[in-house]
Amino acid sequence: xxxxxxxxxxxxxxxxxxxxxxxxxxxxxxxxxxxxxxxxxxxxxxxxxxxxxxxxxxxxxxxxxxxxxxxxxxxxxxxxxxxxxxxxxxxxxxxxxxxxxxxxxxxxxx
Amino acid sequence: xxxxxxxxxxxxxxxxxxxxxxxxxxxxxxxxxxxxxxxxxxxxxxxxxxxxxxxxxxxxxxxxxxxxxxxxxxxxxxxxxxxxxxxxxxxxxxxxxxxxxxxxxxxxxxxxxxxxxxxxxxxxxxxxxxxxxxxxxxxxxxxx
Numbered sequence: 585x586x587x588x589x590x591x592x593x594x595x596x597x598x599x600x601x602x603x604x605x606x607x608x609x610x611x612x613x614x615x616x617x618x619x620x621x622x623x624x625x626x627x628x629x630x631x632x633x634x635x636x637x638x639x640x641x642x643x644x645x646x647x648x649x650x651x652x653x654x655x656x657x658x659x660x661x662x663x664x665x666x667x668x669x670x671x672x673x674x675x676x677x678x679x680x681x682x683x684x685x686x687x688x689x690x691x692x693x694x
Numbered sequence: 695x696x697x698x699x700x701x702x703x704x705x706x707x708x709x710x711x712x713x714x715x716x717x718x719x720x721x722x723x724x725x726x727x728x729x730x731x732x733x734x735x736x737x738x739x740x741x742x743x744x745x746x747x748x749x750x751x752x753x754x755x756x757x758x759x760x761x762x763x764x765x766x767x768x769x770x771x772x773x774x775x776x777x778x779x780x781x782x783x784x785x786x787x788x789x790x791x792x793x794x795x796x797x798x799x800x801x802x803x804x805x806x807x808x809x810x811x812x813x814x815x816x817x818x819x820x821x822x823x824x825x826x827x828x829x830x831x832x833x834x835x836x837x838x
Contacts, residue, residue, distance in 0.1 A: 638740045
């Protein structure tokens with residue numbers, strides 16, 4: 585898994601690509617925690633390059649979103665496709681996170 | 695006709711996840727499983743093997759066996775077994791999928807994925823072993 589952060593005016597964009605599984609899901613949570621500790625309120629995860637996510641990955645997304653929400657922030661997902669999108673749909677997490685087709689749309693809504 | 699299973703036993707730990715998964719995926723390639731089903735199979739294997747690694751023997755340790763067979767119709771039959779504490783994955787309580795973000799339980803999603811993605815998921819406890827079996831390709835999910 586590769587995580588490429590870009591700091592924007594109102595949010596931090598994290599481009600996540602590759603596989604998020606039991607072995608590395610904590611890396612995503614750690615990366616988000618760093619930005620949260622630096623004061624970021626909104627994180628946008630750009631996921632069009634995410635090829636695989638297991639329940640351990642879902643757990644990380646949920647944990648990060650819960651932390652941000654307790655600080656009136658949010659974890660915004662965009663670009664979900666393929667099996668990761670199905671995984672979010674099957675677990676009905678698609679309705680729990682703000683989800684957009686593209687990072688541009690997500691940024692425009694902030 | 696009885697199925698001819700190919701088997702591999704390893705310690706039930708996260709370190710075994712990758713080699714056990716690669717072992718079954720080699721079987722998937724042998725039956726010519728489509729890439730989209732192969733990805734789902736990989737996910738189901740991770741969910742089940744992580745479960746065994748984390749809960750079956752805790753706080754002790756033990757082994758997990760993975761077995762697969764081609765059933766002659768292009769389907770792959772997979773069985774995962776351990777002799778840890780009895781755990782029927784089909785009777786595990788379903789997570790509350792209607793809860794909002796704050797109340798959303800973090801556990802239970804893995805087994806939900808297993809039951810959604812794999813075909814003919816079955817459990818039996820036999821001679822002090824948990825045996826979970828399933829088939830691929832799984833059921834066709836809507837929208838795919």
